[in-house]
Amino acid sequence: xxxxxLPTLLLQILIVGYTPGPANIYSLAMSLxxxxxxxxxxxxxLLTGFSVAVCAMAVITHLVGIAFGxxxxxxxxxxxxxxxxxxxxxxxxxxxxxxDSRDCTFWSxxxxxxxxxxxxxxxxxVFSTFVLPYSNRFAxxxxxxxxxxxxxxxxxxxxxxxxxxxxxxxxxxxxxxxIASAVALVLCxxxxxx
Numbered sequence: 001x002x003x004x005x006l007p008t009l010l011l012q013i014l015i016v017g018y019t020p021g022p023a024n025i026y027s028l029a030m031s032l033x034x035x036x037x038x039x040x041x042x043x044x045x046l047l048t049g050f051s052v053a054v055c056a057m058a059v060i061t062h063l064v065g066i067a068f069g070x071x072x073x074x075x076x077x078x079x080x081x082x083x084x085x086x087x088x089x090x091x092x093x094x095x096x097x098x099x100d101s102r103d104c105t106f107w108s109x110x111x112x113x114x115x116x117x118x119x120x121x122x123x124x125x126v127f128s129t130f131v132l133p134y135s136n137r138f139a140x141x142x143x144x145x146x147x148x149x150x151x152x153x154x155x156x157x158x159x160x161x162x163x164x165x166x167x168x169x170x171x172x173x174x175x176x177x178x179i180a181s182a183v184a185l186v187l188c189x190x191x192x193x194x
Contacts, residue, residue, distance in 0.1 A: 009130050009147060017151025021118045022083045022188050023050075029090050029103040029181040031163025032170045038104050039160050043153070045109025050152035051057040053114055057123040058141040061132070080189040082115040087185035090178050118188065119152055 018024070023046055031039040089103055113119060126148060131140050163170070170177045 004031040005130055009126065009144070010150075012126065013147065013151040016122050017155040018116075018158065020184055020188070021155075023112050023152065023156050023183050024118050025117065025181050025188070026086055026109075026112050027156040027160040028163040029162065029178065031160045032167055032174070032177055034104045035167060036161070036164035039164065041106055042104045042109035043160055044131060044154055045106035045111075046113050046156045047109075047149075047153040048106070049110035049113025049116075050119065050149070050156075052110075053120060054123050054145045054148050054152070055117075055142075056102075057120060058138070058145050059125065061124065062136070062138045062141055077193065080117060080193050082111075083117075083185050083189040086112065087182035090185070092180045113152065122151065123148060 014063060027039065027046065030042050051116065123145075127141055131144050134140075
């Protein structure tokens with residue numbers, strides 16, 4: 001990737017990575033529900049899942065090139081279904097005890113990222129826009145993958161910390177926050193399908 005494109009890439013990372021999406025909303029909801037310490041374990045799963053997914057996308061992009069774009073459309077349905085499942089879990093768990101952290105684990109975070117169609121499509125878009133027109137070297141794809149950590153886990157951490165600092169405020173409106181989070185996730189799923 002030419003260094004002159006770095007500001008454009010960083011702007012795209014800022015816009016796409018930090019706007020509401022499945023993993024960001026999930027991070028916020030888990031932080032509000034379980035606090036920062038428990039949610040950080042889930043965030044490690046998000047980080048791991050993102051790292052695995054972005055490296056897999058880099059390898060696939062490198063091996064298959066732009067032709068992979070034909071198959072990405074099928075991933076969005078799997079991702080949208082899982083996002084709707086997350087919305088349902090958030091609504092369902094808002095009536096249960098707040099101490100139950102079964103939905104806030106390393107593995108739940110990893111699964112959220114591995115099925116996050118927004119992230120997978122974003123990675124593919126970045127690779128096909130900022131790398132493939134200029135280079136087909138795997139090392140260049142990995143370099144851009146490192147920048148993408150700002151978009152995925154970096155944004156998730158910001159949302160998680162925002163939730164932990166606003167925990168007391170949102171605790172008063174827990175059910176309303178859960179409903180808003182669930183609606184936002186469903187809207188993400190609809191946006192991904194359309």
